[in-house]
Amino acid sequence: MNSELRTVNPEPLIHLDGIKKVFLTDEIETHALAGIYLKILQGEYVAIAGPSGCGKSTLLSILGLLDSPSEGAYRLNGRQVEQLKLSERARIRNREIGFIFQSFNLIGDLTVYENVELPLTYRGEMPRSERKQRVLESLDRVGMSHRQRHYPNQLSGGQQQRVAVARALVGSPSILLADEPTGNLDSKNGDAVMDLLSELHQGGATICMVTHDSRFAGYADRTVHLFDGQIVAENNENEGEPAPRAVGG
Amino acid sequence: MFQDLRYAVRLLLRSPGFTLFALLALGVGIGANVMVFSVLDAVLLRGLPAPQAERLVRVYEEWEPAWPYSLASAPNYLDWQKRNNTFSELAACRPKDLTLERSAGPERVKGAAVSPNYIRLLGVSPTVGRSFLANEDQIGSSHVVILSEGICRELYGSTENVTGRFIRLNAESYQVVGVMPYGFHFPDETIQLWIPLAFKESELANRGNRWLSVYGRLKPEVTMAQASQEMSRIAGNLAREYPKEQTGFGIRLTSLQEDMVGSERPGLLLLQAAVGCLLLIASINLANLLLSRSLNRWRELAIRASLGASRSRLVRQSLVESLVLGALGGVVGIGLASLGVGSFKLIAKSLLPRVSEISIDPGVLAFAVGLSISVGVLCGLAPSLAAPKQPQTGLRESLRGSIGSLGQGLLRNILVVSQIGGALVVLSCAGLLLRSFLNLRGSDPGIQYSERTLTATIALPPVRYQDDASVRTFYRVIQEKLNQSSEVKSSGAITFLPLTPGDCDISFQVVGQAPFAQGQQPVAQYRVVSGDYFQAAGIPLLAGRFFNQQDGPDSPHRILINRSLAARFWKTPLAALGNQIENEDGWSATIIGVVGDVHHFGLGVPVRDEYYYPLSQSPHYGVGGTSDALEMALVLRAKDGVNPGTLVPILHQIVNQTDSTVALSRVNVWSQLIADSIGNRRLDLWLVGAFALATMALSAIGLYSVISYGVTQRSREIAVRSALGASRLEIFRLILLRALRLVALGMIIGLFASFCVCGLLQSLLYGVTPVDPETLIGVSCMLLVISLFANYFPAQRAMRISPTTALREG
Ligand SMILES: Nc1ncnc2c1ncn2[C@@H]1O[C@H](COP(=O)(O)OP(=O)(O)OP(=O)(O)O)[C@@H](O)[C@H]1O
């Protein structure tokens, strides 16, 4: 949406500074994130890797404003967001962030079209015709426009995930967040989805993806390795400018 | 099977909260049904407690339209008895209050004067002693009495060695000859003793004086229709023989059971329908809960991949479980019902016929068992229907990653919609009853200050008050004494207190107008009044004057008439003054005043034409030829600011001073009697209202559980929506709107059903039409508010679902 802003903004799109997340369950504290320092630039494609339970999903949910950090600062698009009200966070999720889930999370009662339209319906002011245009565009980009009247359970897993990608794209977000987008797919369908993400990246999209699979991490510009809630290593797949890296907290 | 049973019990024990709710809902539902059914069964369905009770009939004289159900005169009764060939017995009865002298003082008891064959006709015999003998209906040998078991024990402590003893009734000695079995109180529950009915010369001579309740027992092989035919023929002959009294009179037969309980049928059926609805809704609730549980269970089954036989297994399992619930609910219900029946009998004692017969007998128990089993099957059916043909479909769906439900919620939604609809119907009925009740209570009885007025029935022993003068003196003396009391504002007396039972009417002609033809004469109610009755009762004078000292025994006959009678013949009250009427006994009087209409026969019951004459001029005390005028209701209005209750000791004292053998009965504040007169409506209202509220509560709980379950089921969908940017408010609205769609659909169906059902209530309504927009809107709003309330919590919970849930797998 604000592509003009993107090109002129010298700041990173995402700036995490000492993010910590502590879960309290039954008097037991789990330090899911123990001080994360991370910058993601406009147009970057970042993969987050690490063993199970290391905090990848937690990090992603903080990035996506689904959850708020226990400590630390988070600047998104130059704006401090860790203290925002719930309604404001919902607004930002709606406009700035596109989610892609491991288990697709399409809503079974809604058609493909309605699923993709969903984020736009939460904006209120957008006219129907514009919504329609955007939905069709988005479906077109993932090659699913011919299936708009189908229900999710009439689609294959790969197709469902492509619809989910279309839903993430429809609001023209600043960043796409994907949690193991291929986790529930066979390798052929998984490859297809990864190709789709690469394609979007080529087109300028900023992507942050959680993955187990080192093969898929290779699609990204940069891979951040997480262990016990901390970033322990980063490697750059391409020879571009090295991303800033910080360990400890 | 046994294994299933064990498993079911284990499952129920494992979720005690669910089980408790289920048992409570079912217990209340089944209990209410069993209770109402036991009433219905005892009052409406079961035969009267007499051998071959279906052969018992009530015989009325009939004169349309004034007297569709008229009592019979003594000569007619005797002629019927002589002339008919269809009845094996024909007996007469006259309920009357008697003064029983006890060591503590005189006391009014309810008795009945009956013909000697009356007890034989009913097919019941005394447990102690004997029935009346054929000759005991002769004056001189008629001073014998048969006691009910209740009063016998009250008097003597037991029923042994009581025959041959004497009691004093109406200041005369009566010998006890028998005691009736426990529970026998015919013709109504209040009757405590029976004496022979001995006709006086004057009664035998007066064919137009109709005062007897006549009962018959049909001969075997004779049908009601045949009996009707024969009696009509007899009526026709009598009309030819005695045209003056009998022109236009027919004879009407009704089965005794119908006669006793027919008027209670609409109310009782309504109650049964209301509790039926209650149970249905409780069952639907349970079905819904079981359905949710079974859905979880078949997912389990599917995941364990124990396919093949699992479906039938699941179906059987859920049936066994719900049958166990139904059975336990039945036990709880029977417990609650027996408590309920106990209290109902206390409350309804004077409001319904046959109340003492209400019990949870084997028939009612069978009903309870049948109900429990049906409820069990009904509740188990839903989960069985919803069980997937192949459990793996559920599994595939949950792995395929679409969230939210497709189709599986349909059954649950149908159930909720029907609950809401049912609740609305029951609520509308209750609403209509409430409005009718309020209308009735608010309706003008025609008297005023009833909450400040004390009334008491006074009875003079006939042997001590044989001439008119002594009666007049008695009433004059006590009224003088009462008026001297500083607490009494005014006092008077009347035969048959308005708004309490009592009916006596007579046909008449207007002097100077063209006479009406035989059989078409107008009819008016008549009452004897004394003292300042109209002032005490607050009945306004519209024209002319009230009675006063000038209207003595030797003055010209004078009467007051009500507005309704004045309007019928003279248009205005003023125009009626000075006119004369002559009644069928040839007694004529001049109209000296017109007073306001009084709803003598009950609140909301249309006013009839009426005239009053003064005790000082009453042509005969024989209202009904039975010296009933000796019984009058005293009406004492307290001075402003004086509690009418404080008049009670004063009244007792004055009456006791005047004549210590005179008994007072039904001493009460008038407004209380008026409230009692609509007591059975109040009872209906309370019961239907309570059941309606229970129905509404259950349907709200049902709605809550469905929506709440839906929120749990859809928590992932909600999280996803939230992750996609739906605000908390939008989530709240989403859930509420989903619920409201169901509520709205339910209400539309409910409104439609109400249109169909409420028409059946017609006979129970007063001042409100069956389809009453205000009531419907009112109860709809109430239901809507309750529904919103029930949905508030699930919606609130949905709002709090964290969007991070969307990231979790599984
Ligand atoms: N809501 C929560 N309450 C308590 N603890 C939580 C919560 N969410 C996550 N955790 C804990 O935080 C840690 C990190 O969890 P997270 O889901 O981020 O791991 P992950 O790296 O995504 O693992 P996986 O690869 O298995 O998805 C885990 O130890 C987890 O148990």
Ligand SMILES: [Mg+2]
């Ligand atoms: Mg994870």
